[in-house]
Amino acid sequence: MELNKAIQNRHSVRKFSSKKPDWKDILECIDSARYSPMAGNNFSLKIILVDDKEKIQKLAEASQQLFISQAQYIVVFCTDSSRTVNAYEKRGEKFCRQQAGSAIQNFLLKIQEHGLSTCWIGYFVEDQIKRELKIPTNVTVEALFPIGYELKKPLTKKMKIDLDRILYFNEYKNKKIKKIKKLDV
Numbered sequence: 012m013e014l015n016k017a018i019q020n021r022h023s024v025r026k027f028s029s030k031k032p033d034w035k036d037i038l039e040c041i042d043s044a045r046y047s048p049m050a051g052n053n054f055s056l057k058i059i060l061v062d063d064k065e066k067i068q069k070l071a072e073a074s075q076q077l078f079i080s081q082a083q084y085i086v087v088f089c090t091d092s093s094r095t096v097n098a099y100e101k102r103g104e105k106f107c108r109q110q111a112g113s114a115i116q117n118f119l120l121k122i123q124e125h126g127l128s129t130c131w132i133g134y135f136v137e138d139q140i141k142r143e144l145k146i147p148t149n150v151t152v153e154a155l156f157p158i159g160y161e162l163k164k165p166l167t168k169k170m171k172i173d174l175d176r177i178l179y180f181n182e183y184k185n186k187k188i189k190k191i192k193k194l195d196v
């Protein structure tokens with residue numbers, strides 16, 4: 012799939028069909044996370060692929076979002092920040108959040124390429140998730156991704172913010188771009 016299409020067509024899906032995704036496709040999507048940039052090349056992420064129905068139900072409850080329980084797989088992104096914090100002290104935690112976002116975006120684009128669907132779940136009771144998946148206390152749960160096939164394609168595309176609302180030139184808030192002088196050659 013063309014990169015631009017994957018970027019522009021990705022959208023959150025909260026209703027899945029009963030068709031079970033091939034776990035090998037999901038593994039390929041997870042594998043894409045390894046290629047994202049990491050400060051000092053310390054890979055801070057750990058990823059859990061959940062297919063146990065009871066656990067999926069518990070994760071849905073821990074997120075208080077029951078649509079998650081329709082998914083046949085959930086991918087859980089976690090961070091072990093110890094090596095990055097060792098190397099970069101306080102900044103290390105910030106780097107880890109950024110690294111998680113970067114790796115997750117690779118994953119989301121591969122999900123799109125495979126014709127699969129998901130929704131980024133950032134709202135959950137972390138302790139409940141940790142208990143259910145035996146995640147150590149020093150590890151952070153970044154986000155959950157229930158995976159499935161979209162039940163119905165949306166009729167309309169979600170509006171996205173205009174570029175001129177988020178882009179400045181040279182200084183924060185400056186919206187004017189200077190014309191570049193043509194060189195006389």
Ligand SMILES: Cc1cc2nc3c(=O)[nH]c(=O)nc-3n(C[C@H](O)[C@H](O)[C@H](O)COP(=O)(O)O)c2cc1C
Pocket residue numbers: 021022023024025076130131132133134135169
């Ligand atoms: C950090 C983060 C946390 C999110 N948490 C949730 C969530 O807990 N539940 C949910 O239904 N959607 C969640 N979303 C999905 C957003 O609601 C969604 O991305 C947004 O509405 C834009 O829609 P789109 O993904 O279709 O472009 C989250 C997204 C992000 C980036």
